[in-house]
Amino acid sequence: MAQRTTEQHAVPFWRDERYLQLLGQLAVVLAVAALFYYLINNLIHGLAAQGIQLGFRFLRLTAGFDIGESLIEYSRSDTVLRALYVGFLNTLLVAFLGIIFATILGIVVGVARLSKNWLINKIAAVYVEFLRNIPLLVFLFFVYTVIFLKLPRTDNALSISFLKIYFSNRGIFIPWGIPGETFGSWLVILLVGLILAIVVGLILYRQGQRTGRMPLIGFWAPLTFVVVGLIGWIALPSAPLIKDVPVLQGRNFVGGRGFSPEFGAMLFSLAVYTSAFIAEIVRAGILAVSKGQREAATALGLSPFLTLRLVIFPQALRVIVPPLTSQYLNLTKNSSLAVAVGYPDVFAVANTILNQTGRAVEMIGITMIVYLTFSLLTSLFMNWYNARIRLVER
């Protein structure tokens, strides 16, 4: 026995699996590091040979170009950094709204695909198969040039007259409110309303737990909020939001809130395209819940809707969330296609900056970091959500 142990110790390290594993890992790390060293070294020398120096000072210089749409004040005399920020916000806007719409559409279509109604089922199936099998760029071009640019000109725009909503090839225009003098105080009142709504919700929840009959929290809490908001509106000396209606002035609509065709095309294509994938994920998630669960719920007398909401969905979510995260990430990254239809997202603006300053390496680097940040944040949130719904599982 003792002899054997010594023999084991005598195994030279290059045949000892523990050492070899460690060595293997070390080797891979070194190889990757060497590769990166080589690439970066090559870049630096290549740039030096061309007489190009890296640096980020240009971000502080005047941008010099205008941007079509912006969520913040911006003009050509602002800095390059601010121009980039405008693009960043535009990307954020289209990605955020895109995710919301894609999720809603995706769930509806996904559930519809499982419908026993032949027509609904087939429509959903065609929707999914049609959209899933077209490249997004082609679809985006189609939506932009065939739908949005083919809307009538502003002088005979399609309109929903009583709502004052106009559709034209210059964009979609809806009435909007401009903050009035009392807007600040109204915001405070709204905050109070929100707190009250939460309190009401909590009280009702406690009551529900005590009595075993859950009241309609989803109805009473928002109602509290709306009522407080309304009371505030009436009580304030002047209206906090002044109605601003779009009016045709010359060739363009003035007033209200306009959404450009580029933004419309981007949001529409991203939401619709991604919803097809989400629909399949939702369908898979629902099918992954064992049939017995549904039968048991039905046996308990739950309606089909309640079965879906209380029994099927909570369990399906476990299957749905991880691939859903990927779709959200895809949507965010796909928003960089905006450059094709002239929507000034962060990539398009970065491209313009790259062109006007010649700072290719810096701008590509910044763009990559921006998208990486977007994606990691989305990932982080979805992972947190995933962990949370996992706790619900018993």
Add this chain to the structure above:
Amino acid sequence: MSRKLLVLLAVVVLGVLIVAACTSAPTAAPPAETAGAAPATGAEPQEAAAKSTLDVVKERGKLICGVNNALPGFGFIQPDGSFAGFDIDFCRALSAAIFGDPDKVEYRPLTAKERFTALSAGEIDVLIRNTTWTLTRDTELAGNFVATTFYDGQGIQVPVDSGIETLQDLEGASICVQTGTTTELNLADQMAAAGVNYTPIVFETADDTTNAYLSGRCDAWTTDKSGLVSRQSIFDDPSAHKILDVTLSKEPLGPMVRHGDDQWFDIVQWVVFATFTGEEMGVTSQNVDDVKATTQDPNVKKLLGLEGEMGQKLGLSDDWAYNIIKYVGNYEEIYNRHLGPDTVFNLPRGLNKSWVDGGLLYAPPIR
């Protein structure tokens, strides 16, 4: 067992990589020290770094010229797939000067935004793509403009029935513009100066820009006036559009080469000057052989390589300018062939006349 093999394999791969990294790092370094030499072309950076662009071109047997492929009259793909245009002819002239054959050119179509990267990365030898000469481009982009081949100015095109006549009429308008161009910046500058509010709609290519304009997305679109005329010629109904009188900027267009190779800079520059000089002296592709046989004028003799060994000073053969004029023509012939009265554009020469006719084309003497 297989795991051990895998580990061993990893170690071997590592060894190879380390050796590769160690050997390649020092070889990559020399270009930094010999920054004066021509930068890398193609796949072999170390080797090419020591060579001049002229040597690389000669060895390759053809010139790689970065051009436009969507601007009729300047750089456009013909129905048969060949390239033709004003800018293209300068590529051909360069090829004629180097090889005595105008067709040893590979055309590399580039978008406005790709062009400078393509030049600085060594993908092309020379950029002749209606590129405006500006200070920033001349310095920060690591390139040099050699000469102005076309004096242009930025204009604005609107539909005739829009009633727009001046910049002020464009208040509140949407204007389509192509990204990566000086026009994008001029537009912002001029509109700010005129105090006119407008919305720029920025597209990647000239095709996208004009498509959006034609579909009514924009009230107007803007680029160099020559570009407006050129694109207008391929609209369905050219007569429905007009160019406003206002000129937004100076747009001197010309060829661009990389920093760091003075000989190559000189060659491209003097090829352009040879076309100017040809017009000035009345030498055309039609009469160049007669002139060469009979001329007594020492200046013409120097141009056509009968005297002074001018070509050799550039690193070319002495009949370099003869070849340019013989195979491509002088400036007037190039202009008229693509933009002159017999073409759909019928662009007046304006500033692009020889200095003897009161224009701006003025070549230093070939002597």
